[in-house]
Amino acid sequence: xxxxxxKVALLGCGVVGSEVARIMTxxxxxxxxxxxxxxxxxxxAVRRPAKVRAGIDPALVTTDATALVKRGDIDVVVExxxxxxxxxxxxxxxxxxxxxxxxxxxxLLAQDGAALHAAAGEHGRDLYxxxxxxGAIPLIRPLRESLAGDKVNRVLGIVNGTTNxxxxxxxxxxxxxxxxxxxxxxxxxxxxxxxADVEGFDAAAKAAILAxxxxxxxxxxxxxxxxxxxxxxxxxxxxxKEMGCTIxxxxxxxxxxxxxxxxxxxxxxxxxxxxPLASVRGAYNAVFVESDAAxxxxxxxxxxxGSPTASAVLGDLVAVCRNRLNGTxxxxxxxxxxxxxxxxxxxxxxxxxxxxVADKPGVLAQVATVFAEHGxxxxxxxxxxxxxxxxxxxxxxxxxxAALTGTVEALRSLDTVRGVASIMRVEGE
Amino acid sequence: xxxxxxKVALLGCGVVGSEVARIMTxxxxxxxxxxxxxxxxxxxAVRRPAKVRAGIDPALVTTDATALVKRGDIDVVVExxxxxxxxxxxxxxxxxxxxxxxxxxxxLLAQDGAALHAAAGEHGRDLYxxxxxxGAIPLIRPLRESLAGDKVNRVLGIVNGTTNxxxxxxxxxxxxxxxxxxxxxxxxxxxxxxxADVEGFDAAAKAAILAxxxxxxxxxxxxxxxxxxxxxxxxxxxxxKEMGCTIxxxxxxxxxxxxxxxxxxxxxxxxxxxxPLASVRGAYNAVFVESDAAxxxxxxxxxxxGSPTASAVLGDLVAVCRNRLNGTxxxxxxxxxxxxxxxxxxxxxxxxxxxxVADKPGVLAQVATVFAEHGxxxxxxxxxxxxxxxxxxxxxxxxxxAALTGTVEALRSLDTVRGVASIMRVEGE
Numbered sequence: 038x039x040x041x042x043x044k045v046a047l048l049g050c051g052v053v054g055s056e057v058a059r060i061m062t063x064x065x066x067x068x069x070x071x072x073x074x075x076x077x078x079x080x081x082a083v084r085r086p087a088k089v090r091a092g093i094d095p096a097l098v099t100t101d102a103t104a105l106v107k108r109g110d111i112d113v114v115v116e117x118x119x120x121x122x123x124x125x126x127x128x129x130x131x132x133x134x135x136x137x138x139x140x141x142x143x144x145l146l147a148q149d150g151a152a153l154h155a156a157a158g159e160h161g162r163d164l165y166x167x168x169x170x171x172g173a174i175p176l177i178r179p180l181r182e183s184l185a186g187d188k189v190n191r192v193l194g195i196v197n198g199t200t201n202x203x204x205x206x207x208x209x210x211x212x213x214x215x216x217x218x219x220x221x222x223x224x225x226x227x228x229x230x231x232x233a234d235v236e237g238f239d240a241a242a243k244a245a246i247l248a249x250x251x252x253x254x255x256x257x258x259x260x261x262x263x264x265x266x267x268x269x270x271x272x273x274x275x276x277x278k279e280m281g282c283t284i285x286x287x288x289x290x291x292x293x294x295x296x297x298x299x300x301x302x303x304x305x306x307x308x309x310x311x312x313p314l315a316s317v318r319g320a321y322n323a324v325f326v327e328s329d330a331a332x333x334x335x336x337x338x339x340x341x342x343g344s345p346t347a348s349a350v351l352g353d354l355v356a357v358c359r360n361r362l363n364g365t366x367x368x369x370x371x372x373x374x375x376x377x378x379x380x381x382x383x384x385x386x387x388x389x390x391x392x393x394v395a396d397k398p399g400v401l402a403q404v405a406t407v408f409a410e411h412g413x414x415x416x417x418x419x420x421x422x423x424x425x426x427x428x429x430x431x432x433x434x435x436x437x438x439a440a441l442t443g444t445v446e447a448l449r450s451l452d453t454v455r456g457v458a459s460i461m462r463v464e465g466e
Numbered sequence: 467x468x469x470x471x472x473k474v475a476l477l478g479c480g481v482v483g484s485e486v487a488r489i490m491t492x493x494x495x496x497x498x499x500x501x502x503x504x505x506x507x508x509x510x511a512v513r514r515p516a517k518v519r520a521g522i523d524p525a526l527v528t529t530d531a532t533a534l535v536k537r538g539d540i541d542v543v544v545e546x547x548x549x550x551x552x553x554x555x556x557x558x559x560x561x562x563x564x565x566x567x568x569x570x571x572x573x574l575l576a577q578d579g580a581a582l583h584a585a586a587g588e589h590g591r592d593l594y595x596x597x598x599x600x601g602a603i604p605l606i607r608p609l610r611e612s613l614a615g616d617k618v619n620r621v622l623g624i625v626n627g628t629t630n631x632x633x634x635x636x637x638x639x640x641x642x643x644x645x646x647x648x649x650x651x652x653x654x655x656x657x658x659x660x661x662a663d664v665e666g667f668d669a670a671a672k673a674a675i676l677a678x679x680x681x682x683x684x685x686x687x688x689x690x691x692x693x694x695x696x697x698x699x700x701x702x703x704x705x706x707k708e709m710g711c712t713i714x715x716x717x718x719x720x721x722x723x724x725x726x727x728x729x730x731x732x733x734x735x736x737x738x739x740x741x742p743l744a745s746v747r748g749a750y751n752a753v754f755v756e757s758d759a760a761x762x763x764x765x766x767x768x769x770x771x772g773s774p775t776a777s778a779v780l781g782d783l784v785a786v787c788r789n790r791l792n793g794t795x796x797x798x799x800x801x802x803x804x805x806x807x808x809x810x811x812x813x814x815x816x817x818x819x820x821x822x823v824a825d826k827p828g829v830l831a832q833v834a835t836v837f838a839e840h841g842x843x844x845x846x847x848x849x850x851x852x853x854x855x856x857x858x859x860x861x862x863x864x865x866x867x868a869a870l871t872g873t874v875e876a877l878r879s880l881d882t883v884r885g886v887a888s889i890m891r892v893e894g895e
Contacts, residue, residue, distance in 0.1 A: 070800070078545055186493070334602060344758075351611040351614070351615020359797065374496075
């Protein structure tokens with residue numbers, strides 16, 4: 038074993054960073070044996086240096102992250118600050134000064150992954166980011182390496198623990214969205230400002246990263262259709278139950294049937310209770326991967342939290358250190374397929390639509406005609422009437438999002454349709 | 467991209483080998499893009515050359531596997547023959563002649579993994595074998611790389627599809643073992659001689675491989691306690707249901723509570739219906755991994771079959787080819803921890819014991835005394851009497867296998883105990 042240690046600079050020492058530092062210390066012998074050389078924490082860049090950090094030598098703590106990554110003797114920079122800046126500039130600076138980078142930064146990777154990969158390649162360094170998607174769950178590496186000889190057709194997953202906690206709570210207790218969110222906040226599963234989670238921004242960043250790797254194609258954050266889950270109601274869950282379904286916020290990356298394009302989207306959807314994703318509880322994450330040869334695979338585990346995320350960071354750290362000792366790098370960006378990313382209108386799926394309609398003869402015929410005119414085939418219809426008002430629940434066969442949107446517009450213009458109570462996609466069948 | 471192709475020798479062209487050859491041809495462009503150089507099928511060694519093999523150039527087919535691996539221009543040997551010999555000698559010869567090896571051979575890896583890794587290391591070549599455990603499911607790579615910075619404490623899995631199909635059938639239809647086996651055979655899920663599957667030999671080989679990687683310790687096939695599932699009865703399933711459980715054949719690799727030793731075992735066990743492994747249906751496989759930092763992870767997918775196994779083989783092929791182009795090798799054997807493997811008697815778990823007893827007062831007191839004398843604490847007891855005979859179902863708290871064995875021996879010697887109808891371990895709680 039090499040005795041000269043590899044030097045690691047840690048950027049950020051919050052929930053994840055402090056766990057990374059702790060495990061680097063407590064598991065130092067194991068890490069050295071697995072890497073083939075000791076790893077040494079050479080510096081820790083933080084915003085608040087006065088904060089007491091158990092187990093971290095105060096002499097290592099600095100507020101000058103830029104000086105730390107520019108030192109020139111750093112082998113690996115671990116970036117767990119999050120957000121776009123200063124993380125982006127620090128990573129670019131790290132490559133320029135000869136370090137490889139391990140990052141947990143989904144927002145940055147989703148927005149600037151291509152440029153960061155290019156910078157890593159230019160300097161012959163590694164950029165690893167298993168922790169950026171689904172916390173501890175090995176997902177980037179299996180997609181990028183284990184399935185490298187296969188053709189992935191679909192990635193379908195629960196990649197945000199906060200929203201899964203909320204939806205699971207609504208499902209199991211009948212609570213409304215606000216009540217479930219309040220509980221998630223009280224228990225620390227939701228942040229004070231939950232927008233990034235509940236509006237699907239976090240999941241959309243992960244979808245962009247997963248789609249890019251799965252389809253060997255650049256998928257930008259802007260390419261991902263995004264719909265949050267703040268408008269999911271207790272009534273939606275009741276409807277889902279009647280269909281033998283539950284509701285999850287899903288990230289879905291698909292190759293089109295002809296293989297010539299891909300789509301990526303995040304939205305709430307009904308999935309059958311028999312689908313393995315339906316039983317993913319609480320803040321857990323799980324991702325289904327469908328490929329030509331392997332068939333259906335699922336990866337399940339904690340999608341967030343300090344320790345789980347640190348596990349993923351440290352797995353990458355070991356890999357990057359091994360590469361460094363071998364004078365090589367792991368697989369970089371693979372975007373050779375360069376498939377076009379189709380807009381949401383091209384996505385084909387099934388729909389569950391609840392309409393408030395006038396309770397009089399002929400309404401169903403009118404509604405059915407609108408669906409037929411837009412080429413959307415109806416699977417089932419359920420009518421319920423009370424006091425001159427009635428509701429109509431329509432479940433369609435597979436149709437494009439554009440056709441469905443056209444149908445809904447036309448339905449809204451019917452005199453007999455008082456309102457469209459909800460539209461929800463049905464996935465996983 | 468390099469234009470000179472990497473040359474692949476395929477040993478075996480059965481269900482898996484023919485799929486590997488097919489995908490290498492149909493996905494040639496994708497593989498080349500992902501590797502950075504084309505890969506060429508340079509030869510296919512088979513036993514029956516006369517058999518027609520669609521899509522394989524007959525000029526590549528040979529019965530002389532030894533000559534093929536000795537050619538000297540082979541970059542990667544893919545071994546999908548199975549069994550110990552001639553596979554072992556061919557792999558050794560491949561290393562001697564400069565090739566890296568991708569293998570799907572669990573029996574060989576479990577028996578001679580250390581020697582094969584040593585040979586690979588001596589010649590600076592790779593030995594990859596993702597396909598040897600749980601077919602298409604990425605498991606070896608996540609354990610060996612993604613969790614390389616974590617400490618794995620337990621691997622608990624369904625790693626044999628044949629027995630899971632049989633047990634699932636027994637559970638869902640109330641069928642007996644023989645009836646369910648006959649159906650598995652008729653549908654092609656069980657071989658004509660099902661011994662390797664139903665007696666747990668196949669799962670034990672996989673447990674040895676998984677334990678070795680998870681604990682960075684050599685675990686030989688002989689170190690794995692093995693109990694088949696041929697004696698599981700419909701009555702056992704009825705008992706399991708009463709406990710809110712089902713029965714699965716599990717491979718369990720555990721680190722002892724003090725961290726100083728490990729165990730590996732394969733046997734049927736009850737697991738709660740709420741455990742994710744309980745809902746693994748048909749011939750699917752799934753493996754739970756518990757680690758210090760990541761917590762609980764699960765990997766799920768098809769555990770066998772030509773295409774899924776080929777997916778795993780090709781993932782390894784891409785990795786090995788990339789390493790070759792980079793002039794490096796991936797992680798080799800990691801056995802530095804060298805923990806002792808404890809015997810089955812040291813395993814601590816819970817037990818479900820059915821006793822046939824005389825239906826008279828005092829029997830329960832006698833039985834309870836025997837448990838107490840052996841230090842096995844009882845969780846619940848259920849008595850059922852009819853016609854002078856009675857049954858007693860005891861579920862214990864956690865106790866060592868040695869203590870349980872002593873308890874059962876003593877119970878058998880009681881006059882009032884007519885027989886021990888079944889003993890089953892309870893896992894996953």
